[in-house]
Amino acid sequence: MILHGYWRSSASYRARIGLNLKGLAYATASHDLRKGEQKAEAYLAANPQGMVPALALADGEVLIQSPAILEWLEETHPQPPLLPADPLHRARVRGMAALIGCDIHPLNNLRVLTEIRTAFGADQGQVDAWAARWIIPGFEALERLVSRHGRGWCFGDRPTLADCYLIPQLYSARRFNVALDAFPRLLEVERAAEGRPAFQTAHPDRQPDADQA
Amino acid sequence: MILHGYWRSSASYRARIGLNLKGLAYATASHDLRKGEQKAEAYLAANPQGMVPALALADGEVLIQSPAILEWLEETHPQPPLLPADPLHRARVRGMAALIGCDIHPLNNLRVLTEIRTAFGADQGQVDAWAARWIIPGFEALERLVSRHGRGWCFGDRPTLADCYLIPQLYSARRFNVALDAFPRLLEVERAAEGRPAFQTAHPDRQPDADQA
Numbered sequence: 141m142i143l144h145g146y147w148r149s150s151a152s153y154r155a156r157i158g159l160n161l162k163g164l165a166y167a168t169a170s171h172d173l174r175k176g177e178q179k180a181e182a183y184l185a186a187n188p189q190g191m192v193p194a195l196a197l198a199d200g201e202v203l204i205q206s207p208a209i210l211e212w213l214e215e216t217h218p219q220p221p222l223l224p225a226d227p228l229h230r231a232r233v234r235g236m237a238a239l240i241g242c243d244i245h246p247l248n249n250l251r252v253l254t255e256i257r258t259a260f261g262a263d264q265g266q267v268d269a270w271a272a273r274w275i276i277p278g279f280e281a282l283e284r285l286v287s288r289h290g291r292g293w294c295f296g297d298r299p300t301l302a303d304c305y306l307i308p309q310l311y312s313a314r315r316f317n318v319a320l321d322a323f324p325r326l327l328e329v330e331r332a333a334e335g336r337p338a339f340q341t342a343h344p345d346r347q348p349d350a351d352q353a
Numbered sequence: 354m355i356l357h358g359y360w361r362s363s364a365s366y367r368a369r370i371g372l373n374l375k376g377l378a379y380a381t382a383s384h385d386l387r388k389g390e391q392k393a394e395a396y397l398a399a400n401p402q403g404m405v406p407a408l409a410l411a412d413g414e415v416l417i418q419s420p421a422i423l424e425w426l427e428e429t430h431p432q433p434p435l436l437p438a439d440p441l442h443r444a445r446v447r448g449m450a451a452l453i454g455c456d457i458h459p460l461n462n463l464r465v466l467t468e469i470r471t472a473f474g475a476d477q478g479q480v481d482a483w484a485a486r487w488i489i490p491g492f493e494a495l496e497r498l499v500s501r502h503g504r505g506w507c508f509g510d511r512p513t514l515a516d517c518y519l520i521p522q523l524y525s526a527r528r529f530n531v532a533l534d535a536f537p538r539l540l541e542v543e544r545a546a547e548g549r550p551a552f553q554t555a556h557p558d559r560q561p562d563a564d565q566a
Contacts, residue, residue, distance in 0.1 A: 189452060189494035201441060207420070207455065208447035215440045227428040228414060234421035239402060241451075242420065246459040255486060260473035273468060281402035 141166040142196040144183065146173050147347035150245050151206040152193040153308035156347075158210045160338035161299055162217045166195075170349035173250050207241055210301055222301045233295045236285055236302035240309050244278040247271075248312060271316035279313070279323050282306070286325040292332050299336070307333045311344065354379040355409040357396065359386050360560035363458050364419040365406040366521035369560075371423045373551035374512055375430045379408075383562035386463050420454055423514055435514045446508045449498055449515035453522050457491040460484075461525060484529035492526070492536050495519070499538040505545050512549070520546045524557065 143159065143166050145152030159166050171177040171192055179190045186202040187194040195203045195212075203209050214222050223230045246252070248271045256262040256270055282294075289295045294302035310330050313320060320327060333339040344350055356372065356379050358365030372379050384390040384405055392403045399415040400407040408416045408425075416422050427435050436443045459465070461484045469475040469483055495507075502508045507515035523543050526533060533540060546552040557563055 188497040189456070189491075191456065197441075203441075203444045203448060205448040205451035205455070207451040208444045211447055212440055212444040215443065227425055228410075228416075230428065231416045231421045231425040234424055235416060235418040238418035238420040238454075242418070242455055242459050243402070243404070246455050247465065252460065255483075256469075256473070259479070259483065259486075260469070260475065262473065266472070270468075270472065273472075278402075284401040 141198060142169050143167070143193055144169045144171060144187070144196065144202075145193040146171055146178075147344045147350040149173065149192050150249070150308040150312050151191075151241075153311070153342055153344060154206045154304045155193040155195065155209050156342035157304045157307065157339055158213050158222065158301070160342050161220065161222060161304070162213050164213075164217060168348065169196075170347075172349070207237070210237075210304060214301070220298070222299065222304070224296065224300070229295065232285075232289050233300045233302045236282060236289075236294050237305045239278060239282060239285075240302075240305040244274050244309055245305075245312070247274040248316065268316050268318075271313075272318050275309070275313050275316065275318050278309075279318075279320075279326060283323045283325050286329065290325060290329065293329055299333070299338075303329060303333060306330075307339055307342075354411060355382050356380070356406055357382045357384060357400070357409065357415075358406040358560075359384055359391075360557045360563040362386065362405050363462070363521040363525050364404075364454075366524070366555055366557060367419045367517045368406040368408065368422050369555035370517045370520065370552055371426050371435065371514070373555050374433065374435060374517070375426050377426075377430060381561065382409075383560075385562070420450070423450075423517060427514070433511075435512065435517070437509065437513070442508065445498075445502050446513045446515045449495060449502075449507050450518045452491060452495060452498075453515075453518040457487050457522055458518075458525070460487040461529070481529050481531075484526075485531050488522070488526050488529065488531050491522075492531075492533075492539060496536045496538050499542065503538060503542065506542055512546070512551070516542060516546060519543075520552055 143155055178192055184190050187204045193206055195209045203212055223233055253267050286294050291297040293299055294306055306329055356368055391405055397403050400417050402417060406419055408422045416425055436446055466480050499507050504510040506512055507519055519542055
């Protein structure tokens with residue numbers, strides 16, 4: 141398999157964690173979002189959306205969208221499970237994942253920040269405030285949900301899909317200088333993840349395309 | 354079951370379509386987003402995020418986030434299926450759903466439009482341009498995906514989760530005056546949906562809390 145991604149893309153980071161938790165080997169293909177490489181014709185033929193990540197399977201089929209990639213991983217490689225068995229519990233995990241994947245991350249990715257700079261002349265302070273505007277209420281809700289449902293991880297006592305979303309979002313929050321002291325349960329999950337090779341090797345700084353600066 | 358929602362919320366509209374396609378009866382509880390009713394304390398106790406939709410089950414459990422609600426519906430009420438059987442095909446459907454649910458809709462919902470008005474002084478023309486900025490490239494990619502995978506619907510010849518997302522997004526695009534002529538395959542899906550009671554009765558204008566104006 142080949143994971144098309146970018147070191148700093150949160151959604152690519154999610155997919156890397158999922159692949160690692162499943163113990164799957166994969167090659168990577170980097171598309172530098174700052175240079176617009178994800179809009180190159182060859183890549184658009186495989187992923188008409190021209191975004192990352194996409195997962196190219198051994199037979200040449202290409203999966204797009206990290207939520208779909210992660211669910212596919214779970215269905216085709218059930219061990220270790222990244223969703224609990226009970227449908228209600230699965231909905232809890234997917235609810236936390238979607239809270240991040242729909243209501244936090246899409247508002248803070250590079251194309252949106254570029255748009256508020258170009259359309260509205262936002263400066264760096266306004267960009268950081270914009271990011272915080274979506275991260276903080278999302279994390280406040282998540283903190284309550286993890287308090288309710290987590291025992292060291294977002295849900296229960298082992299990593300799930302929700303953790304694949306949370307860890308990259310915490311990394312992103314730091315880049316925008318969002319203070320995280322108000323979210324002790326989320327930081328507890330982060331500490332748990334820091335002890336696991338699946339999360340360690342997925343970290344942006346460990347990717348071959350990471351800035352060396 | 355009680356669906357907490359709002360007539361014009363795209364994500365609530367999705368959940369209504371899913372419930373209807375499954376043939377499930379449900380009551381509705383309306384939270385007027387323009388008045389901030391989704392932030393009322395009683396509702397926050399059930400849904401700490403204070404957003405719609407949420408689905409209150411018969412036993413009092415409350416599910417949040419439309420992607421999680423729709424997957425729960427599929428798992429607990431498998432007939433008629435809203436996902437194909439094959440994992441690759443499921444990933445295709447979920448990829449289209451996530452393209453809308455992550456990369457189009459979250460950028461155009463009320464809280465975001467309010468933010469660009471208040472933080473950047475955007476006027477109605479700029480609000481419409483902002484919405485189009487995300488809808489058009491998303492629909493361009495979807496048009497190609499539906500051409501590849503659809504036969505009258507987004508995927509194959511019957512409604513799936515992807516259609517639950519697409520139909521509300523088309524409704525929303527019209528509100529922002531986005532021209533849809535360039536998307537004949539998406540409009541074909543819309544015509545198919547218009548012939549189905551599950552989609553008809555889910556339409557915002559048919560909801561009890563719809564503006565009478």
